[in-house]
Amino acid sequence: MLQASPFFQAGRMGAYPLGQGRYRFSVWAPLLERVELKLLTPVEGCLPLARDDQGYWQAEVDGIPPGPVDYLYRLHTQAGVVERPDPASRCQPHGVHGPSRVVDPHFDWQDQGWKGIPLSQWILYELHVGTFTLEGTFAALIPRLPELVELGVNVLELMPVAQFPGERNWGYDGVYPYAVQTSYGGAAGFKALVNACHQLGLAVILDVVYNHLGPEGNYLRDFGPYFTTKYHTPWGDALNFDDRYSDGVREFFLQNAEYWLEEFHLDGLRLDAVHAIYDFSAYPFLQELAEQVDALEARTGRPRVLIAESDLNDVRLITPREQGGYGLDAQWCDDFHHSLHTLLTGEKTGYYQDFGELEHLAKAYRESYVYSGQYSCYRARRHGNSAVGRPGSQFVVCIQNHDQVGNRRLGERLSQLTSFEGLKLAAAALLLAPMLPLLFMGEEYGEVAPFLYFVSHGDPDLVEAVRQGRRREFSA
The missing domain is CATH 3.20.20.80 (Glycosidases)
Structure with a gap:
């Protein structure tokens, strides 16, 4: 079962995995009254985000099963509700108009000896x-x-x-x-x-x-x-x-x-x-x-x-x-x-x-x-x-x-x-x-x-x- 809990701390914009089915989402939208996270895969759901005093809407979501995590943000504007990709998306597998996808930042680097060039x-x-x-x-x-x-x-x-x-x-x-x-x-x-x-x-x-x-x-x-x-x-x-x-x-x-x-x-x-x-x-x-x-x-x-x-x-x-x-x-x-x-x-x-x-x-x-x-x-x-x-x-x-x-x-x-x-x-x-x-x-x-x-x-x-x-x- 999906569970969303707010967090209020400075951190990376966008979405990223924390391990064991837990993910963090953060988006800046200082003038909106309500922002929701819409999960599309591997499970569907719509979850509220909590706003801090700087206009960041954030949540940690637990219980997401394995698989590609695709999502949108539901923005409640004066003109109505619109669904948009993440401005800080790490991946747009379906193009610029499609949903965003969470990317695991891990990579098996082999350049530990690299010191750069003056x-x-x-x-x-x-x-x-x-x-x-x-x-x-x-x-x-x-x-x-x-x-x-x-x-x-x-x-x-x-x-x-x-x-x-x-x-x-x-x-x-x-x-x-x-x-x-x-x-x-x-x-x-x-x-x-x-x-x-x-x-x-x-x-x-x-x-x-x-x-x-x-x-x-x-x-x-x-x-x-x-x-x-x-x-x-x-x-x-x-x-x-x-x-x-x-x-x-x-x-x-x-x-x-x-x-x-x-x-x-x-x-x-x-x-x-x-x-x-x-x-x-x-x-x-x-x-x-x-x-x-x-x-x-x-x-x-x-x-x-x-x-x-x-x-x-x-x-x-x-x-x-x-x-x-x-x-x-x-x-x-x-x-x-x-x-x-x-x-x-x-x-x-x-x-x-x-x-x-x-x-x-x-x-x-x-x-x-x-x-x-x-x-x-x-x-x-x-x-x-x-x-x-x-x-x-x-x-x-x-x-x-x-x-x-x-x-x-x-x-x-x-x-x-x-x-x-x-x-x-x-x-x-x-x-x-x-x-x-x-x-x-x-x-x-x-x-x-x-x-x-x-x-x-x-x-x-x-x-x-x-x-x-x-x-x-x-x-x-």
Whole structure:
């Protein structure tokens, strides 16, 4: 017989097993008057959840028989009762609209001797799990790892793997930040990949998206004020990092970062487009995240790295906290790419209009930021501040990446835009730079296949809206 008992303590969001048929469920919904747990398998039942003073609805449920535990939350809203998957779901076996499934976090790890790689020695290789192999899975990647080791890279950077609609997606339309995409192999497949990487001497970092969620299957608004109308992003209302009730939203993403780093043994996270994380609080989310990861390092004795993607050219992101910065470890540096790309291709449209002189590349080598406070024609204002004094090991540079290829209308790689001699020159410029080099999948052998933005949303109207939005955003 099912029995639900309330518990009121800080803990992981989501659902997880406690052993012997006992499970814990916790969801944040601060504005709702009633939330229930609806169990679907292996036994059906509807159980009440108890609310604490922070808006977390929680229960420990005993008596669940063996088998996959699928569930939904019944939300009693002013408009009526709706049933929704768990925002912190660890698994969505039936897609983004279906029920959530509890995942046992246990895995037979064999990387106990892994100590990590010093950041200053990183050579990164960015890849998309769904397109790197014909099968498009974590398991299919494992036999290819020795090739990457032989190539000389030592860090695998994976584009986002959070659950998205359909079977195919670029990765930036995820709507369940804790759930590993089922078509890739789910949580167990991801852990097996990390385990294999560590045994071969490869570190693994994951691209995570804390600035927006995708449009299809995004039910966060039904649970609470996850979004705010104070700020607008290219994807709509901004995630709520500094408005009313923002503590719960911040905790959702803080726990998410720790979940990836601790449960999946990841060596770091690449934080997508942090310039779209709007937070003007006295204690910025990015600083809080960096402090939390530092605490995790101290607790586990293994380094974890946070790398920001930002187009602000703001050195405060990677300046130590004791010097007034946020204390992130490194950031992507697009100025290097733009400087080299324009010299090789002659392109001058869009943001490339700010580059094209040899001195731009020379300054990127010297100072990382090319725009460090001077006027930008593309932005029609002054841009950036100075990164002088920050070591090259805090900047990841590339001659290609998913953005610079996938955000082109035809998805052309550099191999289609310059000569073979130009490619060799670009490779030398990258590998001899005093920063951390990143290769994009296939770059090492001059891949010519385009890498376009792609989705498999279920709603034809949404697909058309995305198509038109991309045309407008990247018209240049």
